[in-house]
Amino acid sequence: MFNLTNILRENIKTLTPYSSARDEFKGEAQVLLDANENAFGSPLDKNYNRYPDPLQHELKLKISGIKGVPARNIFLGNGSDEAIDILYRAFCRPGIDNVIIVPPTYGMYEVSANINDIAIKRVNLTPGFQLNLEGIAEAIDTNTKLIFICSPNNPTGNSINRSDIETLLANFNGIVVVDEAYINFSRQKTFIQELTEYANLVVLQTLSKAWGLAALRVGMAFASEEIIEVFNKIKPPYNINQASQELALKALENVEQVNGWIREIVGERDKLSAQLLKLECISYIYPSDANFILAQTSDPKRIYGYLVDKGIVVRDRSKVELCEGCLRITIGTPTENTALIHALTAFKGNS
Ligand SMILES: *Cc1c(COP(=O)(O)O)cnc(C)c1O
Numbered sequence: 001m002f003n004l005t006n007i008l009r010e011n012i013k014t015l016t017p018y019s020s021a022r023d024e025f026k027g028e029a030q031v032l033l034d035a036n037e038n039a040f041g042s043p044l045d046k047n048y049n050r051y052p053d054p055l056q057h058e059l060k061l062k063i064s065g066i067k068g069v070p071a072r073n074i075f076l077g078n079g080s081d082e083a084i085d086i087l088y089r090a091f092c093r094p095g096i097d098n099v100i101i102v103p104p105t106y107g108m109y110e111v112s113a114n115i116n117d118i119a120i121k122r123v124n125l126t127p128g129f130q131l132n133l134e135g136i137a138e139a140i141d142t143n144t145k146l147i148f149i150c151s152p153n154n155p156t157g158n159s160i161n162r163s164d165i166e167t168l169l170a171n172f173n174g175i176v177v178v179d180e181a182y183i184n185f186s187r188q189k190t191f192i193q194e195l196t197e198y199a200n201l202v203v204l205q206t207l208s209k210a211w212g213l214a215a216l217r218v219g220m221a222f223a224s225e226e227i228i229e230v231f232n233k234i235k236p237p238y239n240i241n242q243a244s245q246e247l248a249l250k251a252l253e254n255v256e257q258v259n260g261w262i263r264e265i266v267g268e269r270d271k272l273s274a275q276l277l278k279l280e281c282i283s284y285i286y287p288s289d290a291n292f293i294l295a296q297t298s299d300p301k302r303i304y305g306y307l308v309d310k311g312i313v314v315r316d317r318s319k320v321e322l323c324e325g326c327l328r329i330t331i332g333t334p335t336e337n338t339a340l341i342h343a344l345t346a347f348k349g350n351s
Helices: 057-067 080-091 108-115 133-139 162-171 225-234 242-251 255-277 300-309 334-345
Strands: 074-077 098-101 119-122 144-150 175-179 201-206 219-222 282-285 292-297 326-330
Touching: 057 074, 057 242, 074 080, 074 225, 080 108, 080 144, 080 175, 080 201, 080 219, 080 225, 098 108, 108 119, 133 162, 144 162, 162 175, 255 282, 255 292, 255 334, 300 326, 300 334
Parallel strands: 098 119, 098 144, 144 175, 175 201
Antiparallel strands: 074 219, 201 219, 282 292, 292 326
């Protein structure tokens, strides 16, 4: 059985978190002399001289309304990468514990493990880019604390079978992290409605992709209240700055505009895939539930260099295991996608 206190690191269990001025006094006051701010103001807007809300209540309420998840089940990080790092610091003892990743997948899980001195166990996806459940079961030992599943997966673009993720959630005594950075582009259902079902589930989402706010650095983690409390204990007190909180709140008013873009991107994705497949230098386009496609090409290095010369940058993933020959292409505007097709049409495989 999953038990949060069993897997929490001892130093985190007993940690007294930093208590900020904004934690110690909440409420209305005329004269704030508790945080060593500049009482005269800021060279920008008036409120920038004050420290921001450490727990981002207003922004979380807004997200709660959109996602249908209570605010107490939401953590906001400086990008979802901050949530990934906090997972390691909360649950993994450096030099002792390990985590499972399922390559080819998002690179930050491994980098963050290395930064925190946590061993990685790799259980490659199957040739169809699905979970190898038997391999994962064999890899799990008593020190395995986290399993990272990215769905839709980066860089392959496909969704991971829901029932396989459910099998892991039901049987693994550590935490299953489901990274849904690309969920808005997917036909698959999100896992954020399953938090009451699975105490060991952490779902990551972000405002960086579909929401078009990569520069603001706002990532979301959805989990049980107990896990969210652990996250809040560990995070830097003011991890989301005031400008990002205000701008994100404003941006979240525009659900309709974003949904329009998502529909357009999905339409462009299918159109671009069909056009690319007609080209001689492209042999296969993997089915995608994301805002990018993985394309199997005849000569990835040369095509990459050729495109750079034309002012078009894609991502060379050909050195990634199971992605040999592949370029990852983000869906652009119709004009950008046409420019890509034109450039690749003129690519001569043999010259
Ligand atoms: C882009 C991406 C993220 C990064 O999100 P930030 O919120 O910008 O840090 C997380 N996971 C995956 C799989 C991504 O591709």
